[in-house]
Amino acid sequence: MTAEPKVGVRVASVGILTGWGRGTAALPPDARVAAAGRAVLPLARPALEGERFRRATRECLLGVEAVSVMLAEAGLDRAAIRGEGTALLFVTAGAYGPSNVGFIGARSGTLHFPYTAPSALSGEVAIEFGLTGAYVILVGGAPATIDALWQAGRLLAQGCCERALVLVVEVFEDCEALWRRARWTLPAPLVESAACALLTRGESPVVYGAMAGDAGPLERAVDARAGRTLAAAPLVALALARAAGEPAARLTGSWRGRRASIELAVGHAARI
Amino acid sequence: MVTPLGPDLDSFWSGLLGGGHALTAIERFATDDLRVGRGGEIKKIPAVASGIRSRAAALLVAAGADLRSRARLGAAPERIAVVVGTALGGVEELEHALGHDRTPRRALDALYDAPAHALAQWLGARGPALTVSAACASGATALGIGADLLREDAADLVVAGGYDVLCRFVLRGFDVLRSLTREQVRPFDRRRSGLLLGEAAGLVLLARERDARGPRLGRLLGHGSASDASHVAAPDPGGRGLEAAIRAALGAADVGGAEIDFVSAHGTGTLLNDRIETAVLHRALGPRAGAIPVNSIKGALGHTMGAAAALEAIMCWLAAREGLIPPTAGFEEGDPGCDLDYVPGSCRPARPRLMLSTSLGFGGCNAALVLGAA
Numbered sequence: 001m002t003a004e005p006k007v008g009v010r011v012a013s014v015g016i017l018t019g020w021g022r023g024t025a026a027l028p029p030d031a032r033v034a035a036a037g038r039a040v041l042p043l044a045r046p047a048l049e050g051e052r053f054r055r056a057t058r059e060c061l062l063g064v065e066a067v068s069v070m071l072a073e074a075g076l077d078r079a080a081i082r083g084e085g086t087a088l089l090f091v092t093a094g095a096y097g098p099s100n101v102g103f104i105g106a107r108s109g110t111l112h113f114p115y116t117a118p119s120a121l122s123g124e125v126a127i128e129f130g131l132t133g134a135y136v137i138l139v140g141g142a143p144a145t146i147d148a149l150w151q152a153g154r155l156l157a158q159g160c161c162e163r164a165l166v167l168v169v170e171v172f173e174d175c176e177a178l179w180r181r182a183r184w185t186l187p188a189p190l191v192e193s194a195a196c197a198l199l200t201r202g203e204s205p206v207v208y209g210a211m212a213g214d215a216g217p218l219e220r221a222v223d224a225r226a227g228r229t230l231a232a233a234p235l236v237a238l239a240l241a242r243a244a245g246e247p248a249a250r251l252t253g254s255w256r257g258r259r260a261s262i263e264l265a266v267g268h269a270a271r272i
Numbered sequence: 273m274v275t276p277l278g279p280d281l282d283s284f285w286s287g288l289l290g291g292g293h294a295l296t297a298i299e300r301f302a303t304d305d306l307r308v309g310r311g312g313e314i315k316k317i318p319a320v321a322s323g324i325r326s327r328a329a330a331l332l333v334a335a336g337a338d339l340r341s342r343a344r345l346g347a348a349p350e351r352i353a354v355v356v357g358t359a360l361g362g363v364e365e366l367e368h369a370l371g372h373d374r375t376p377r378r379a380l381d382a383l384y385d386a387p388a389h390a391l392a393q394w395l396g397a398r399g400p401a402l403t404v405s406a407a408c409a410s411g412a413t414a415l416g417i418g419a420d421l422l423r424e425d426a427a428d429l430v431v432a433g434g435y436d437v438l439c440r441f442v443l444r445g446f447d448v449l450r451s452l453t454r455e456q457v458r459p460f461d462r463r464r465s466g467l468l469l470g471e472a473a474g475l476v477l478l479a480r481e482r483d484a485r486g487p488r489l490g491r492l493l494g495h496g497s498a499s500d501a502s503h504v505a506a507p508d509p510g511g512r513g514l515e516a517a518i519r520a521a522l523g524a525a526d527v528g529g530a531e532i533d534f535v536s537a538h539g540t541g542t543l544l545n546d547r548i549e550t551a552v553l554h555r556a557l558g559p560r561a562g563a564i565p566v567n568s569i570k571g572a573l574g575h576t577m578g579a580a581a582a583l584e585a586i587m588c589w590l591a592a593r594e595g596l597i598p599p600t601a602g603f604e605e606g607d608p609g610c611d612l613d614y615v616p617g618s619c620r621p622a623r624p625r626l627m628l629s630t631s632l633g634f635g636g637c638n639a640a641l642v643l644g645a646a
Contacts, residue, residue, distance in 0.1 A: 084498070084516060088499060093383060093385070094383055096384070096405075097366075097382075100363055100366055100441070101366070101370065103441065103444075103445065104366065104367055104370055104441060105370070110448035110449070111448075111449075111505075113444075113445035113446075113448060113449060114449075114504050114505035114634045114635075115504070116363075116441075116445065117359065117405070117407045117633075117634040117635060118384070118405045118407075118635075119405065119406050119407045119633060119634050119635025119636075119637050120504050120634060120635050121635075122499075122635055123499070123500075123501075123504045123634065123635030123636045123637070124504060124635075126499040126500070126501040126635075126636060127501050127502065127503070127504070127636070129501075130501055131499055131501055132498060132499050132500070132501045132512070132513065132516065133498065133499065134496070134497045134498060134499075134520065135406065135497050135498070135499050135637065136404070136406075136413065136417070136497070137404060137405050137406045137410075137413075137635075137637070138402055138403065138404060138405070139361065139383070139384040139385045139403040139404075139405045140385045140401075140402070140403055143400075144385070144402065144403070147400060147402055150424075150426070151417065151420070154420055154424060158524075160496075160520065160524075178369060178370075178379045178382070179379075181369075181374065181375070181376045181378075181379040182376050182379050182380050183376075184376065185376075185380070208424075208426060256385070256389045256401075257389075258389075258398075258400075258401055260400070
């Protein structure tokens with residue numbers, strides 16, 4: 001089953017932060033070996049200063065940092081994405097977990113409640129970069145990110161935006177005990193990730209499929225080299241494809257028994 | 273659908289037309305330590321399927337009971353998609369997982385996408401299964417994405433809508449924000465003093481026009497969204513994001529603001545929301561704005577969060593089909609900052625053809641739907 005929007009998509013930039021470090025060069029050859037028994041590879045809280053970030057959670061700051069890294073990879077100023085022409089598509093499987101656990105345990109202040117919503121993270125990113133365009137917020141694993149990439153293509157094709165950011169943040173450290181209960185379906189290492197892809201209109205059509213069979217080579221490569229990054233996996237795969245100089249990539253992802261795939265032009269970093 | 277007004281479409285519609293409300297003392301969990309312990313609680317969720325573990329999934333499946341046979345007859349399983357919106361997902365399961373229940377299943381059920389997958393499994397749908405979590409605008413975006421899946425031929429049928437359940441987590445959250453009222457919920461009224469929360473699920477079966485079989489409820493003509501980029505917890509004072517979302521939805525539907533016959537407003541009953549929304553409707557609808565009926569159903573049900581926009585879309589379609597616009601329960605006295613026609617008192621005979629529904633949520637989320645009569 002496939003769907004092909006009429007206008008193509010081009011990946012203009014991808015920024016990746018994982019528990020291994022920045023970019024694909026930081027990924028080890030074998031994540032399980034490199035983890036050396038650690039269940040979670042965490043990301044540090046970004047050192048972003050300012051009164052505005054006083055209440056922001058680590059997850060929100062990671063979202064801001066991922067966009068900054070993506071812009072740096074592309075050599076772009078933040079003014080390039082400001083305004084209503086940029087759509088923001090945020091995906092996570094569980095980045096709202098630490099806020100929720102903190103609120104239930106009454107460890108956080110009363111004004112913390114809005115940060116329990118997944119939309120708080122994308123909201124903080126929108127405020128920081130002045131993004132006033134369309135948005136989509138999806139919750140799920142890797143297929144949700146593939147859905148978001150398809151949605152980004154649709155928004156571009158329909159002229160709803162000039163460019164689209166697909167942003168993923170996954171954190172595990174604060175809720176490690178809960179994640180470890182699911183270790184039978186999510187074997188270690190769980191690798192915290194914050195990633196952002198910038199998509200613009202391009203020549204190559206997007207091919208999106210909801211039931212695409214087995215894991216593709218990139219999905220297997222991400223699993224082997226990065227470990228479990230859940231919704232971030234397709235963007236890590238995109239970064240790997242770009243690093244390898246591939247002209248196009250077929251991304252696949254699986255979660256809760258559902259597999260999705262998308263094929264799109266990978267492109268190389270360039271001004272927009 | 274399942275709402276505090278009853279377990280089906282008829283009870284929802286008759287309850288809205290009556291102008292009363294279903295906001296009662298919450299019985300299912302303790303509220304003694306909260307300022308407000310009332311809301312739109314569903315006292316009994318119809319038991320539709322066995323093996324459903326969470327209340328959120330049970331509510332969602334119950335809402336989809338009438339759709340399962342139609343969906344299964346209408347398309348191959350891999351061509352049936354599920355797109356649901358929620359503000360809270362399975363967060364009540366997280367409360368349990370942090371308490372007495374330490375099973376792996378409970379932990380996985382705490383993830384926000386668990387109820388949507390439970391619904392897809394129960395429906396036998398093997399196409400895309402998406403969970404949208406744009407706070408209280410989730411239901412609108414879910415309907416919009418559902419329509420996109422059909423338009424782009426990624427599915428032949430889509431079960432789309434929204435849900436959320438009341439639990440201590442969310443009641444305590446809105447309680448500490450001082451958003452809840454101890455009085456009657458009065459959207460757009462001079463005496464409005466806040467909202468009450470409700471729980472509900474509303475689902476529709478979406479199909480392309482050419483594929484639709486049997487009676488149709490209505491048409492989804494366009495949707496739009498926009499970020500405020502202003503504040504995480506409060507709407508933009510100028511309503512710029514909401515206006516952009518409305519204009520995007522009107523543009524997608526190829527409809528002008530002056531053509532809208534009826535507006536289902538977000539209308540929470542808070543001081544800020546209702547004033548901002550009124551000002552935005554004036555700008556988006558133009559000189560005719562004062563003549564267009566605008567209602568809010570949150571005085572009857574409470575704010576049902578992820579379900580709200582789906583219920584409001586269904587209400588719009590029913591209004592077009594039945595030729596009646598439900599009143600805004602709780603609205604009695606006008607406010608200088610809220611000067612539209614809010615359908616006070618009783619239901620109004622009218623048969624709108626083009627309708628607008630608006631939604632706002634935490635994180636600066638704004639969404640709008642343009643709906644058409646069948």
